Amino acid sequence: MSSTEQGTSSAAPAEPTTAPESAAAPEVPESFYYVHGKDKVVHKVSAGALQHSALIHGMISNLGYTEEQAKANPFPFENIDGDILQMVVDWCNQHKGKPTPPEDTNLPKQKEKLFDLVLAVNYLEIKELLTYCCKQVAMMVKGKSPEEIREIWMIPTDAEDEAAEKEAKKRAGKEAAGETAAAAGDAK
């Protein structure tokens, strides 16, 4: 008799394990840092939440600030809009000390802010949030035709690229001519 069977593999049941009872560690008070964006609004963020940002984490791990010093010296991120920084801070707080899930429902929903958010997250080196944002950008073109993708991602057409290239060449030519003329003037 011959037969076929579904391939199954049975793993041995895992041995119940007991974690060693650790002595209750003394609670260390959480340290806080302060950040502000272009709008100068200061956000108080715990060191735990800030660990998501490789950039800030690198900065604070070398400082050894006291609470007072940290308060007096907020990290300035002048290149990040206030509302964007708020989104980033909120996300870091929501994910403080938690493993990041593969799909994140806590992502900021405002599509019009996505570009600025991506730039900020990339600058602050928040890897998980950057991946989520990039997934959202990739999702924008799901099932779309080339013309639709071109519109969504603002990709110039070949004709536009050619025109821009011509324009750039023209401008470079003019600049070079201007420099030559200026150099000739200097020589006189």
Place this chain on the structure above:
Amino acid sequence: MPFPILRTPFVVLSEIISILEPNETVTASFCSKNFKCLLKNHFRQKVHLTWEAYMVDVENVGKVTMAEPGIEERVAVLLAVHVSKLNETTHKIVEIYGYKTSFSSGHLILYFEDQVSGSKWIVNYVTDLFNIAVRGLAIGRSSTWAVDWINERQEKPLCRFGLLTPTNNDSKADESVDNVLKNVRASDYIAIDEYVSDNYRFNGKLGPVKILILWRNGHWVTCDNLMNFDAMDIHIGDSRLTISDLNPFLRHWRAGGSPRLHYLEVCSENGRVFEEIFDDDLEIVRTNEEGRYRISCVKTMVIRNCYRIRRMDGIGALVKCYRQRFYMIVQHEKASN
């Protein structure tokens, strides 16, 4: 709300491109020449791309599909269709690179005056974009040109090949099977499902390949053919081989022939039953052993109450005739233990 992707830093752009599905990547590459160039550069810098490309050319439709290794479900990324099939009333037509195109089910369809050129064009386009070779080829009877074309265009042999979708029994079938058997090179899998005439014979060698499957119409396979198939896993459907033909094969195997064989399954034509009549010199003995062979990720063949045959070098095999089927499972691992 638009997202100006070209204004994002390089790291971000690379991350977004890495997330795209292959059909989305291919579609996006048609946005502009510059954007295609950017995608090409991305894939040229990638050391290891997990996607594999398959060419499918059946019934006047050329298709490139892609999948991760080991994944059966493939996504179509680009289609080449004869211009006669273009219906401008139902599809929005856009001209790209001088070809009429339409977009449907997540991929572009390009319309060509010449079907063969079209099929070649889309394969060249996709493999150039991702900087990869074609790994799999599935063709119909009228597309056997693709076997020679693939052999010429790339050094890397195919991984999987299929001659599929027979529709009727005509004289071209013999020619197409013959062309395929003589020229195909595939490392992992060759499957043939095609009608051939009663007079069809094949005198060459086939392989090396891991799996060889003749789904139906394997009536042309002789004992000599079987001896010349260099495969680990052989399935023959609609076979005219009898146990008298298989005895010489077992003798050949005992003497060290077909050394890579792990599994043989022969299914007879017209419900003819295989009888367990083995020649004495084969020294076949009955055994209570159970033979197991994993024929796919989800299926394991098990044979019981079978016969044991041993090769001169000590490697054993279990054989079994069960109704219209003959099974042979070689126990390489037992010899090495």
